[in-house]
Amino acid sequence: MTILETMAESAKNAAYTLGITGTRKKNAALSAIAEMLKARYPAILDANEKDLEDARASGMSASLLDRLTLTRERIDGIIEGVRQVESLPDPIGEVTKMTTRPNGLTIGKRRVPLGLIGMIYEARPNVTVDAAVLCLKSGNAVILRGGKEAIHSNSALAAAMRDALEEAGLPRDCICFVHDTSRDSAEEMMRLSDDIDVLIPRGGPGLIRTVVEKSKVPVIETGTGICHTYVDGDANLQMAAEIVYNAKCSRPSVCNAMETLLVSRAVAGEFLPMAKKFLDKKQVELRGCPTTRDILGNAVRPATREDYDTEFGDYILAVKVVSGVDEAISFINKHGTGHSEAIVTNQYFTAQKFLNQVDAAAVYVNASTRFTDGFEFGLGAEIGISTQKMHARGPMGLEELTSSKYIIYGEGQIRK
């Protein structure tokens, strides 16, 4: 057996133990993790410094360096996250339906853990803890396989959590960490369908596409977001400009940020210059359709076909003038990734049509797409945002990390 096969078998055994562990013990383990992380500040910061040195030597960009950096305050933030998960209700064991059938069988549907979850992620070390504690609270063992840039930080964080598990009397292998950050280890995880129940990739579109296409383990696809905002012909244009600015500029690198602005022909002449004034504050680069360029001038770069299928993740915005809500809906259903889509309108029936017909995880009327997030939706935490339709769609909290089991109480019933 390979190292990873041995790890997966051992993690699966830990998952069986964890799956029947009560809430009190799981919360005690979460508490131990919080305290252990606090006790390990120096070791974690030292490890992080090694990653940062390597990153600087390799010429990593300032924004990526910032994502990789841990400070005492950031570790406190991570610990605060652990405490929050500790305080959330335990989803496991809830019987969501239970009935007695005419033949006397009592049949209940009980919420159970998924089992063993594989996380494949990229540079941010906080994911190591965030993901592990959500899995723990929902009774799942986890195999963490982060990116090579954060290997020392992740390894220190994982070691702290595993020591805390042991202290709390749970198997260390409830949280496993893959030290091999080569492509091989990720690909091997995608083949371990006997032990790993679900793979969740978190990272850039390249990583996610690879996992979705290659994995034999069921995958929950997360976080690819080509999000649109459609400004209707009957809209509060001031509100629209503020929503557009927020959706594009409040944090352009995240998946719920807007990538394409659609504007009804009826208000394009008035609205586009208004919106541009807002977007100019952040020097957003516009890429427009011919009508947009007629209105805003040829300084606006023409949009190519690919621009409407690109997640820029940056201060770049594709713009298109459309005839109305119907064209907007069909454009979104064609070019969107099913993440978050918004309409700004004063018209009741237009709003309802957009809500009904746009095919996405989250559809907004008169609000910014930036709200698609487990905390903002009230789930208490989030392990990622699913853009697929199977199993879970939208922000995934603890309940989305569970499966179900039918439990049946009989008195000797046999089937006729």
Next chain:
Amino acid sequence: MTILETMAESAKNAAYTLGITGTRKKNAALSAIAEMLKARYPAILDANEKDLEDARASGMSASLLDRLTLTRERIDGIIEGVRQVESLPDPIGEVTKMTTRPNGLTIGKRRVPLGLIGMIYEARPNVTVDAAVLCLKSGNAVILRGGKEAIHSNSALAAAMRDALEEAGLPRDCICFVHDTSRDSAEEMMRLSDDIDVLIPRGGPGLIRTVVEKSKVPVIETGTGICHTYVDGDANLQMAAEIVYNAKCSRPSVCNAMETLLVSRAVAGEFLPMAKKFLDKKQVELRGCPTTRDILGNAVRPATREDYDTEFGDYILAVKVVSGVDEAISFINKHGTGHSEAIVTNQYFTAQKFLNQVDAAAVYVNASTRFTDGFEFGLGAEIGISTQKMHARGPMGLEELTSSKYIIYGEGQIRK
């Protein structure tokens, strides 16, 4: 574009229409399908006769020939199934949660169709109608790709349903039928992840394994059942023998039939001869562990290692004597396929332990595993039995054919 690509694109468009079609219109289409099938008895029976001729010429076994055969009565049974689906509540549009957040956003989780479902199945023509009408009621378009043995029957059934859709004012392509029954068409479906949202394979283990391993479209794995019954040391042995007989012999070819009997050492000497008397009525071939053979004699064939990992689907039963419930649970979690597992016991804590620790879609105390079925569980109908943990587990009815969409009503909210 290939024929199948064109079909999938057209079916996906039909899915958008169907997804926003109300219950009344969907029910009218189901009614039209029922009537059309009735009107087409002769055409359907003629087509079936062609399949039967080919099957007889190819030397198909009597039991497979029986599965392939349609009669007026069987078509009536299929039509009755359509009427039942018509009478079930429509899952689409239900808002399962809705709250107003502190910032005033009203966020609801609405049940929506999955979109376009691909069904890849084998010889039984009734699946063509059963699957299509469940998809229709739950607002999903479907691409049906059945086995070559039933091509004429399936084609006649699909044509009738498509004509009925048109009569009812819905797009014919809500139900698409693939005439090419070669392996190529199945493999092409597994690649159409842009249009097909979910693939559901129904058939033998070979088919299911191929789809699970090769598909880029998310798959719901169904119906592989290596089911166990464990007879505890403290059990009503008469009840146990009846349950064992029912689980093995009432319909050995189906996935919820028992394949392996586990017996506590404490009662093996008394129970195994009792059970054998029952099983002898159907000449069940036993394959036993050494202790079983000590008790029942060397006429019982020794069980090989593979026997404990085989879905016999026939009057064959693997038997193993175990030390008690703990060994039974770990044996089941190792050799089972996560389908249906049963314990026969009088002991409260043993029963609870088995329910808690066995990792399967349905876990029974004192009842036959044969009850795992959408109708028996009160779902009204069934498109298959999921043995995976993601999305749906156990019998899948209409709700299991749905996804969700967050709908958000705002008043201009932007994210800080």
